[in-house]
Structure formats: C-alpha cells, structure tokens
C-alpha cells in the first residue's frame with residue numbers, strides 16, 4: 268500500500284527545525300510495519316544526522332538548508348539527510364565512536380545512527396556537503412534474526 272511512497276522536506280539548518288525532521292520521518296516510517304521501538308530508532312538516527320548538518324555543516328557560514336527525503340522500497344525505509352556545507356574531511360575517522368571535532372560534544376552521533384539502522388552510507392565532499400543515506404527494514408520483514416542479534420525480541424526494551 269505504501270510501497271513506492273516518497274517525501275521530500277527542505278528546512279533551514281536551525282536547531283528549532285530538528286524536531287520537524289524527526290516527526291516527519293517518524294510519521295512516514297509509521298506507514299510501514301515498524302514497531303514503536305523501531306520508529307523511535309528512526310527518530311534518533313534522523314535527529315543525529317540533521318543535528319550534524321545544523322551544528323557542523325554550516326559552522327561560521329551563511330545559513331544553509333537541510334533536505335530530508337524518504338522512500339519506501341521493497342517494504343523497507345530509505346531516508347536521506349543532505350546538506351551543502353563544508354563536508355567531512357575523513358569520513359572513516361568521523362564514523363569512529365567518540366570522534367568529534369568539537370570538544371564540547373560526545374562524538375556518538377554516527378554510532379547511534381549505525382546502531383539504529385540496517386545500513387548507513389555517508390557521502391561527503393569537502394566544501395560541497397554531506398549526504399547520509401539510511402536503510403532500515405522492519406524486524407518482522409527481515410524474517411529470521413541474525414545470530415547474536417536480539418533486537419526486537421526482548422519485551423522490556
């Protein structure tokens with residue numbers, strides 16, 4: 268029913284717009300068979316990606332935009348978060364847990380994104396911007412759990 272559905276949302280890269288992105292992503296994700304805790308995971312991952320565009324991408328520059336897009340394909344969710352800011356010099360390093368260029372921060376944004384989606388792709392070019400692409404399928408649609416992966420099977424989380 269929702270197969271093939273899409274949305275595109277452009278917001279100014281301001282902290283007060285992170286919640287708009289989070290809620291839009293959540294209501295789009297609710298069109299497919301995610302559990303409430305899986306939708307919470309989508310919200311956290313999208314918040315982290317959009318916050319990064321707000322905090323890091325346009326630091327010290329003119330106000331920029333963030334484009335959030337969603338697509339339902341093969342029963343799964345694809346969400347992208349794109350900015351046109353300064354880019355990430357070393358993506359592999361930026362994705363390391365606790366790596367941050369801002370000592371006030373924890374450097375865990377990418378770790379949360381990785382933990383909460385099935386696939387995380389980071390495309391970035393210096394002075395051109397960054398695009399984060401996240402793919403996630405409902406646990407129910409993934410069939411058997413992978414060995415050692417007990418997400419979605421506990422009743423207490």
Ligand SMILES: Nc1ncnc2c1ncn2[C@@H]1O[C@H](COP(=O)(O)OP(=O)(O)O)[C@@H](O)[C@H]1O
Pocket residue numbers: 315319320323324350352353354355361362366367368369372373374375376377378397
């Ligand atoms: N959209 C972005 N544009 C520019 N740099 C980014 C972007 N997203 C992440 N980064 C860089 O990657 C680092 C790690 O990001 P993250 O794991 O979210 O940690 P934190 O935001 O706490 O620093 C950031 O400190 C920043 O240097």
Ligand SMILES: [Mg+2]
Pocket residue numbers: 315318319375376377
């Ligand atoms: Mg971050």
